[in-house]
Amino acid sequence: MKTIAVLSNEIPDAWLAGQEIHLIRDAACAQRVPVPLRAGMCGYLAFLPALLAEVDGVVLTTCCDQMRRAAEWLNDETRVFLFTVPSTLHQERLLSAEKTRLSRWVEQLPARDCRADSATGNGADAKEQDRQDASSTGTDDRLCVGVLGGHFCGDEQQMRRFFEKRGMRVALWACEGGEQVGSVFQRPNDAFYDALKTKLAQRHLDGLIVVRTTWCDVWRLACVRLREVLPVPVLEWVMDGQGHGQPFPDGASVTRLDAFCELLQMRKGAR
Amino acid sequence: MKGPLDAMDACLPSSSCLPKACQGPLKRHADSGDRRLHHLAFHLSPAAHDLWNFLMTEEQRLHDARRDGRFIVGALKDLGTVPILVNAFPKALAFYPDGAWWLPCFKEQSTHLFPVADSLGAGDGFCPVRAMLGAFELGCHFPEPDVMFCSTGAICDDFKAIAQRLVERGHPVHFWEMPHVREAQPQEDAVQLPTGARVPRLLAEVVEDELRRIAGLLEKRTGIVLTDERLQAAIVRSNRVRQWLSMIRASALPSLERLVCEMMAIHYCSDYELCEAVLAQVAEEAVTLRPDERLKPIYWINPVADVRAMNLLEEAGGRLCGSDFMFTHALSRLSESGNPFETLACMALSDPMAGTIRARMKACVSDAMRCGAKGMIVSRIPGASHCAFEAALLSELASLPVLEIEVSSLTDLYEPSLMTRLQAFMEA
Numbered sequence: 092m093k094t095i096a097v098l099s100n101e102i103p104d105a106w107l108a109g110q111e112i113h114l115i116r117d118a119a120c121a122q123r124v125p126v127p128l129r130a131g132m133c134g135y136l137a138f139l140p141a142l143l144a145e146v147d148g149v150v151l152t153t154c155c156d157q158m159r160r161a162a163e164w165l166n167d168e169t170r171v172f173l174f175t176v177p178s179t180l181h182q183e184r185l186l187s188a189e190k191t192r193l194s195r196w197v198e199q200l201p202a203r204d205c206r207a208d209s210a211t212g213n214g215a216d217a218k219e220q221d222r223q224d225a226s227s228t229g230t231d232d233r234l235c236v237g238v239l240g241g242h243f244c245g246d247e248q249q250m251r252r253f254f255e256k257r258g259m260r261v262a263l264w265a266c267e268g269g270e271q272v273g274s275v276f277q278r279p280n281d282a283f284y285d286a287l288k289t290k291l292a293q294r295h296l297d298g299l300i301v302v303r304t305t306w307c308d309v310w311r312l313a314c315v316r317l318r319e320v321l322p323v324p325v326l327e328w329v330m331d332g333q334g335h336g337q338p339f340p341d342g343a344s345v346t347r348l349d350a351f352c353e354l355l356q357m358r359k360g361a362r
Numbered sequence: 363m364k365g366p367l368d369a370m371d372a373c374l375p376s377s378s379c380l381p382k383a384c385q386g387p388l389k390r391h392a393d394s395g396d397r398r399l400h401h402l403a404f405h406l407s408p409a410a411h412d413l414w415n416f417l418m419t420e421e422q423r424l425h426d427a428r429r430d431g432r433f434i435v436g437a438l439k440d441l442g443t444v445p446i447l448v449n450a451f452p453k454a455l456a457f458y459p460d461g462a463w464w465l466p467c468f469k470e471q472s473t474h475l476f477p478v479a480d481s482l483g484a485g486d487g488f489c490p491v492r493a494m495l496g497a498f499e500l501g502c503h504f505p506e507p508d509v510m511f512c513s514t515g516a517i518c519d520d521f522k523a524i525a526q527r528l529v530e531r532g533h534p535v536h537f538w539e540m541p542h543v544r545e546a547q548p549q550e551d552a553v554q555l556p557t558g559a560r561v562p563r564l565l566a567e568v569v570e571d572e573l574r575r576i577a578g579l580l581e582k583r584t585g586i587v588l589t590d591e592r593l594q595a596a597i598v599r600s601n602r603v604r605q606w607l608s609m610i611r612a613s614a615l616p617s618l619e620r621l622v623c624e625m626m627a628i629h630y631c632s633d634y635e636l637c638e639a640v641l642a643q644v645a646e647e648a649v650t651l652r653p654d655e656r657l658k659p660i661y662w663i664n665p666v667a668d669v670r671a672m673n674l675l676e677e678a679g680g681r682l683c684g685s686d687f688m689f690t691h692a693l694s695r696l697s698e699s700g701n702p703f704e705t706l707a708c709m710a711l712s713d714p715m716a717g718t719i720r721a722r723m724k725a726c727v728s729d730a731m732r733c734g735a736k737g738m739i740v741s742r743i744p745g746a747s748h749c750a751f752e753a754a755l756l757s758e759l760a761s762l763p764v765l766e767i768e769v770s771s772l773t774d775l776y777e778p779s780l781m782t783r784l785q786a787f788m789e790a
Contacts, residue, residue: 131749160719164751173542279526308488309522
C-alpha cells in the first residue's frame with residue numbers, strides 16, 4: 092500500500108476514496124529533522140524533505156504561494172504532486188480535471204520500500220478519536236478552545252494535554268490536517284467566516300487560537316478579520332521554531348497560551 | 363548625460379507631447395510631496411522630461427478622468443491583461459492601484475500609507491504593495507474605481523491577503539481565476555504560449571472564460587457591447603506600445619528611465635494615447651544613445667520598491683541591459699489575428715509569476731545571455747512570498763555571476779552597504 096501525505100484540508104479524503112493508500116495528513120514535525128531554510132520561506136517547509144524521504148508521495152496545493160513554491164523546491168516531479176485548488180467558486184471544470192489528474196498520479200506513483208510511519212498511523216487514529224470526543228457537545232462545562240490555521244508544527248496530543256491540565260478542552264481542531272471549516276483561501280472568503288461562526292456556536296467555543304508561521308500572509312490577515320467578526324478572544328500563535336528537538340510549546344508560547352487561558356477564565360468568571 | 367532635478371528641468375521641452383495641464387517643471391511635483399525626485403539622477407533630455415511628467419501626473423489625470431465622467435477600472439495584480447480589455451471600451455480607462463507601492467518611495471514615507479496598512483493588520487512582513495491598502499483606506503491618492511478586477515489563484519500570498527482585506531474594508535472586488543501554469547502532460551490537449559511553453563488547453567479555456575466574464579461585467583456597467591473587432595483594435599494599439607518598448611529595451615537608455623518606461627507597459631499610465639506619444643519620443647531618442655562602455659551590462663530581476671536603486675546600479679558601475687520586472691508577458695507582441703480573447707488568455711498565462719520559478723529563471727537566463735549581460739541581480743522585495751526561492755535556483759541555472767540584494771521602499775539608511783555589495787559584484 093502506498094503512503095501518501097496530503098498536506099491540505101482542501102483535498103478531502105473522499106477524493107481519494109477507492110484508492111488503496113495510507114493517507115497522512117500532516118508532516119508530524121515533532122518527529123522529523125528540519126532542514127535549514129532561507130529567509131522568507133515558511134517554517135513548515137523545513138520538515139518536508141524528511142517527510143518526502145519517508146513516504147511514497149506528497150500532495151501540496153496552490154492555495155498558498157509558499158506551498159506552491161515548495162512543490163518545486165522539493166525537486167521531485169515524480170513524487171510531489173501540486174494540486175491546483177481554484178480560488179474562485181465557479182471552476183468546477185478545473186477542479187474536476189485536477190481530481191482526475193490526482194487519481195492518475197496516485198495510480199502511477201511507484202511504491203517504494205518507505206518507512207510508512209506506523210507511529211504516525213497510530214497517532215492518526217488517536218487524533219481522530221480525540222477530535223470526535225472533543226467535538227461532542229455534551230454537558231462538559233469546561234472552557235472550550237478551538238485551534239485553527241495553517242500547518243501545526245508541534246504535537247497535537249501535547250497541545251490537548253496542555254489545555255486539559257488547565258481545566259479546558261480543545262473542542263475544535265481545524266489546522267491543516269484537522270477539520271475543514273470553510274476555506275480561508277477562497278476569494279472572496281466570506282463563507283469561511285460564516286462557517287466558523289456556526290462552528291463556534293455549535294462547539295460552544297470560548298476562544299480561538301490561530302496558528303501560523305511567520306511568512307503565512309493569508310492567515311496573518313485572516314486573524315485580524317477574525318478579531319473583528321468573532322465574539323470571542325482570538326490568540327495568534329506564530330509557530331516558528333517549534334518541531335523536532337524543540338521544547339513544545341516553547342517558553343514564550345507557554346507564557347502567551349497561559350495568559351490566553353487566564354483571559355478566558357476571567358471572562359467566564361465575569362459572566 | 364545624467365543630472366539632478368534642476369538640471370532635468372532645464373531640459374523642459376519647448377514642444378511637449380503632453381497636454382498643457384501636464385507640462386511644467388518637475389520641481390513642482392517635488393514641492394508638492396514627491397520628495398524622492400530631489401534625490402534621483404535623471405537622464406537629461408526633453409523626451410525624458412515628458413516621460414517623468416507623464417508618470418508624475420497620473421494621479422491628477424485620474425481625478426480629471428473622474429471629473430470628466432470616464433469609467434474607471436481598477437485592475438489588480440494581473441499586470442497587463444485587463445487594461446487591454448478595458449481599452450476596448452470607449453471612455454473607459456484602467457489603472458493598477460498596485461502602483462501605490464511606489465508612493466512611500468516617491469513621497470519618502472511622508473505619507474501615512476504604511477502606518478494605516480499596519481493598523482489594518484498588514485505590517486512590515488508584507489511586501490510594499492500594502493501601501494495600496496493604506497491608499498484605499500485614506501482615499502487621498504487615486505479616485506475610487508467604478509469597478510475592480512483582481513486576479514487570484516497563482517499569485518503571491520501578500521496580494522491574496524491584501525485584496526481580501528480590501529473587500530473587508532468595503533471596496534468590492536471581482537476576483538477572477540488565474541490558475542497555476544504548468545507544462546502539459548503528454549496525454550493532455552495543449553496550447554502553445556507566446557513564451558513557447560506548452561500548457562494544458564483547459565487552462566487557456568478557464569482564463570478565456572474569466573476574461574469573457576470580465577468583459578460581460580464591463581458591458582453591463584458601460585452599456586457598450588464589446589465586439590471582437592473592438593478588442594482586436596485594442597490589441598493592435600497595445601502592440602504599438604510594445605513595439606516602442608522593444609526599441610527602448612534594446613537601447614542604451616539609462617536604467618532609471620528604462621524602468622519607468624517598462625512600467626508603462628502594464629496600464630499605459632492610465633492614458634493609452636499619451637503613453638504611445640511619450641514612449642515614441644523616448645524611443646526615437648533612445649536608439650541614438652550609445653552605451654557607456656565603462657558600465658557592466660547587468661540583467662535585473664524583480665521591480666524595485668525604491669527607484670533610486672537604478673541610480674545606485676549605475677553609480678556602482680553597472681547598467682541595465684535586460685530585465686524581468688515581473689510582467690514580461692506585457693512586453694511581447696500579441697497575435698493580431700484569431701480569437702482575441704484566446705490571445706489575451708495566452709498572454710495572461712505567460713505571466714512569469716503564474717508558473718514555476720524554474721521556468722521563469724530559465725527564461726531570465728536565456729534573455730540575459732541574449733542581451734550580453736555580464737551578471738544577474740535578483741532584487742528581493744521585502745516580504746514577498748516568491749523571493750525566498752529565486753536566487754538559489756538562479757544560481758543553479760545561470761553560468762553568469764548572480765547577486766541577491768533586497769531593496770525596500772527607501773534605501774537611504776543602508777545605501778552604503780548596498781553600494782558595497784553592488785560595487786564588489788561589478789568588480790568581480
